[in-house]
Structures are given as structure tokens and as C-alpha cells.
Amino acid sequence: MKQRRSFLKNVSLGAGALLTVPAFAGERYLSQIVPDLKSKAKDVLNFISIKDIELIKLRFDKVTPLTWNAIKTSGGSKASTTFLKITTNEGITGYSVTKGADKDVLSFAKKIKGLNLLNTEQVWHHMFFENRKPVAKGKEIHAIGSVDLCVWDIVGKALQLPVHKVMGNFRERIPVYAAGGYYAEGKTTSDLVKEMEGYVEEGYKVVKMKIGYLDAKADAARTKAVVAALGSDARVMVDANNGYKSAYEAIRYGKMVEDLDLYWFEEPVAPDDWRGNAEVRQELNIPIVAGENEYTRWGARDLVENHSCDIVNIDTIKGGGLTEMRKIAALCSAFHIEIAPHGYAHMNVHALASIPNATILETYPAKAQDFNPALTPFPIKDGMIEAPTEIGLGMDPDPALIKKYRV
Incomplete structure (x- = not known):
């Protein structure tokens, strides 16, 4: 009422x-x-139901720099973004950024035609369990997450509230970190330090850098240089992107930097090596983060039951959307484990604002907009951002960008 x-x-x-x-x-x-x-x-x-479904693919002008982490190279091409657009019978239009194959996103959106989108639990259940074998992993979950987020955007707009207000707000100010510190051709430790110092000047109090591509000793030296340069101005996270082939390699690196008060050590070993993650966690006095490559509450259950990490960072889209992220968070809270969702900040911010055991929001620094202007950066002050006030997810694409960059 x-x-x-x-x-x-x-x-x-x-x-x-x-x-x-x-x-x-x-x-x-x-x-x-x-x-x-x-x-x-x-x-x-x-009753709000789907009238039309559309994918909007944008490709921008600038070629992103060629960079890499421990396991893969990225960049070297024009940045792009794909939006799912759902128009309803009431004229409300929802948007989300998608992951996964276009055909899968469209297929799962079509599956929920005729359902009442206000019934978010029923909608998610129908996508996951109906007309398919109920598997808990796979790229189909990317598509389900993409559609689920669009549904929440519609619900927020119907109620004229930000999504985090619909879910039940917990915090108005949200801590954030700058995701960066990639390897690049000719990039020196001095260059890395300057990059991290730039993020601090932008307002960040926590920054993240990549490790795992070089040997443990070389990466430890890079880490020490960044920590020494930032001093008390900011704390440092390290992300191995599953780069260490064994737990003992990750532990060897960790022992070299254990006294640096690192914020966390992310994905030290292979994503399915729960035992290895647990071993790294047991041996090091650094919080261990894992889950970016897991799916749904069942993936979170496997991480938790195997004592694999201190913080779960399942991706909001890959994990199954906001509907599923709330279940993941509830599961983790029962074990006093925090979550820090990986992925698009403009969707994750609603999880951080509404979930009590969410800890910090991953964001990309302002310079990322030079290559991908679709999602504007959040104003950062003292390492924090304000919870969004726009209705829905607050990430509708600019019509001018669509006109200029649509594929």
C-alpha cells in the first residue's frame, strides 16, 4: 500500500x-x-509484462591499450557494450548490460514473456528451472543474470525508486576501490606506482594491482614499491586471476608480502581448486578472495563449505543477477563471510547499498570512460561514493551515444 x-x-x-x-x-x-x-x-x-525485447550493441571509436593479467590479454581493440532493452505493456523500459551470447540473452528474455515482472522470484525460478535441465553453472547463467538485472530496473522504475531502495537500503555511502595495475609492454614498476598514485588523487583509498604473471620475487618487489609509495594514503589489493599453478607458489609470493597489510589477495589459484584456496588461506595472514568464476548460490556453497576464502566475489551477472546475489549474500552471512561482487559497478552498487555483509565496490577509474563513455564514473570522495538516487538501476544509455555508436 x-x-x-x-x-x-x-x-x-x-x-x-x-x-x-x-x-x-x-x-x-x-x-x-x-x-x-x-x-x-x-x-x-x-501486472507488468514484456512487450518488446531488443539488444543494443555499441562500439566506440578509441582502441583500448593492450594489457594483460596472469592468464589472458585484453584490449587492443575498440571498446564495446551491449545493453538489453525490455519494453513493457505499461510503457516502462528497462536496461541492463549483458554478458554471454546474444542468442542466450534473447532466449531467456523470451522465456519470461507473459509473466508478471513484479514477481522477481517467480521470474528467476522460471528462467532457471523451466524448459531446461537445472544446471548450476554455465554461460546460460550469464544470460539469466543479464535478464534478471533488466527486470529489477523495470521494477524500480515502476515504483519510482532506485533498485537498492526497493530491495531495502542498508547504507547510503559505499566504499570503493580502483581496479587497475595491469601488465603492459614496457610498463615499469615506476609506471605502476604512478598509475596507483593517480587513483589516490582521484579519491580512492583502496587500489588493486595484478600479480601472478611474473615470478613471485618480481611481483613481490612490484607490490612492495606500490605499498611504500602510497604509505598511509591508501591500501593495496593484489589479484592473481588464478595465475598460480599450485598453492605453494601462491604461498611463496604471499610470504614475501605478508607484512604489508594488504587489503586482500584475490584468486590465488585455479577457480576449481577449493583445496588449494583453503591451503593458501590457512598459511597466510592475508584475507583471501575467490568466486569471480563461480555461479549461483550453489557455487558460493562450494566455496564456503571448503573454507576456500574469507570474502566471496561472485560476479553479479555471471552469478545469476541481483535476485540470486541476495541469496548468495544470505548464505555467506550465515558463515560470517563478506561479499564483494565482481563486475559492473553500476549494477553492483545496488547490491552494496542493500546487503549488510557486502564490503566494497569494484569500480574502474575515470580514465576508462575515455574508451567506453556508456557508463559514467561515480564521483568519489574519501574513498566513498553515494548510493544512487536515480530510479531503477540508473544506467539507461544516452540516446546520443546510441545514435552515434550503435552497431
Whole structure:
């Protein structure tokens, strides 16, 4: 009832009318002002379904720098982004950034045609369990997550609230870190230090750098140089991207930097090496993070039951969307484990704002917008950002960008 009144005030009456409606006004009072207002709002908030589905692919002008982590090379091509756009029977349009094959995203969006998108649990359950074998891993989960996020954008817009407010807000200010520190041709330790110092100047209090591509001694020297340069201005995370072939290699590196008070050590060994992760965790006095390559609550369960990590960083899209991320977080909270979702900040921010045991938000620094202008960076102050105030996910693509860069 409260949500319905909020919808009536914000959408139908407008800001000026808010001042004229007494605090005790109920639906009877509102329906007397505008006779058909109550019935229209009831229709909108009772049933919202898919009318049209569309993918919007954008490719931008600039070629991104060629960089790499411990296991793969990225960049060297024009940046691109794909949005899922769902238009509803009520004229509400939802957007999300997608992962996975286009055909899979479209297929799962079509599966939920005719369902009430306000029933987010039912919608997710239908995508996962209906018309397919219920597997807990695979690229199909990427598609489910992409669709689920778009559904939440629609729900937020229907209620005229940011998604984190719909889910139940927990915090208004969110700690963030700068994801960077990649390897590159000719990049020296001095260059790495300057990069990290630039992030601190941008407002970050936590920065992340890559390790695992060089031998343990060389990467330890790079890590020590960054920590020494930043001093008390910021803390450092390290990310091996599953680069160490064995637990003892990861432990060897970790012992060299254990006294640096690192924020965390991310993905030290292969993603399916739960035993190895647990061994690294047991041997080092550094928080261990894992889960970026896991899927759903069942993947989180495997990490937790095997004592693999101190913090779970399952990707919000790859993990199954916000609907599933809430279950992952609840599972982890039962074991006093924090989460720090990997992936797109503009969608993850709603998880961080609404989930009590979420710890810090991964973001890409402002310079990333030079290559991909689709998602604007958050203003950062003292290592924090404000929870979004835009309705829905707050990441609708700029029509001018679509016109200019659409493939």
C-alpha cells in the first residue's frame, strides 16, 4: 500500500501535488481528487509484462591499450557494450548490460514473456528451472543474470525508486576501490606506482594491482614499491586471476608480502581448486578472495563449505543477477563471510547499498570512460561514493551515444 501511494505521488500527482496532500490522506482521498487515479496505479503495480525485447550493441571509436593479467590479454581493440532493452505493456523500459551470447540473452528474455515482472522470484525460478535441465553453472547463467538485472530496473522504475531502495537500503555511502595495475609492454614498476598514485588523487583509498604473471620475487618487489609509495594514503589489493599453478607458489609470493597489510589477495589459484584456496588461506595472514568464476548460490556453497576464502566475489551477472546475489549474500552471512561482487559497478552498487555483509565496490577509474563513455564514473570522495538516487538501476544509455555508436 505504501509503495502504491509513493507511485501515485511521484508519477501521477507530481512534486507540486505532494505539498497539497495531507499526510493522513488515503486512497479514498486520492481517488476523489482524480477519480481514475487509483485504478490506473493498481493496474500498473499489479501486472507488468514484456512487450518488446531488443539488444543494443555499441562500439566506440578509441582502441583500448593492450594489457594483460596472469592468464589472458585484453584490449587492443575498440571498446564495446551491449545493453538489453525490455519494453513493457505499461510503457516502462528497462536496461541492463549483458554478458554471454546474444542468442542466450534473447532466449531467456523470451522465456519470461507473459509473466508478471513484479514477481522477481517467480521470474528467476522460471528462467532457471523451466524448459531446461537445472544446471548450476554455465554461460546460460550469464544470460539469466543479464535478464534478471533488466527486470529489477523495470521494477524500480515502476515504483519510482532506485533498485537498492526497493530491495531495502542498508547504507547510503559505499566504499570503493580502483581496479587497475595491469601488465603492459614496457610498463615499469615506476609506471605502476604512478598509475596507483593517480587513483589516490582521484579519491580512492583502496587500489588493486595484478600479480601472478611474473615470478613471485618480481611481483613481490612490484607490490612492495606500490605499498611504500602510497604509505598511509591508501591500501593495496593484489589479484592473481588464478595465475598460480599450485598453492605453494601462491604461498611463496604471499610470504614475501605478508607484512604489508594488504587489503586482500584475490584468486590465488585455479577457480576449481577449493583445496588449494583453503591451503593458501590457512598459511597466510592475508584475507583471501575467490568466486569471480563461480555461479549461483550453489557455487558460493562450494566455496564456503571448503573454507576456500574469507570474502566471496561472485560476479553479479555471471552469478545469476541481483535476485540470486541476495541469496548468495544470505548464505555467506550465515558463515560470517563478506561479499564483494565482481563486475559492473553500476549494477553492483545496488547490491552494496542493500546487503549488510557486502564490503566494497569494484569500480574502474575515470580514465576508462575515455574508451567506453556508456557508463559514467561515480564521483568519489574519501574513498566513498553515494548510493544512487536515480530510479531503477540508473544506467539507461544516452540516446546520443546510441545514435552515434550503435552497431
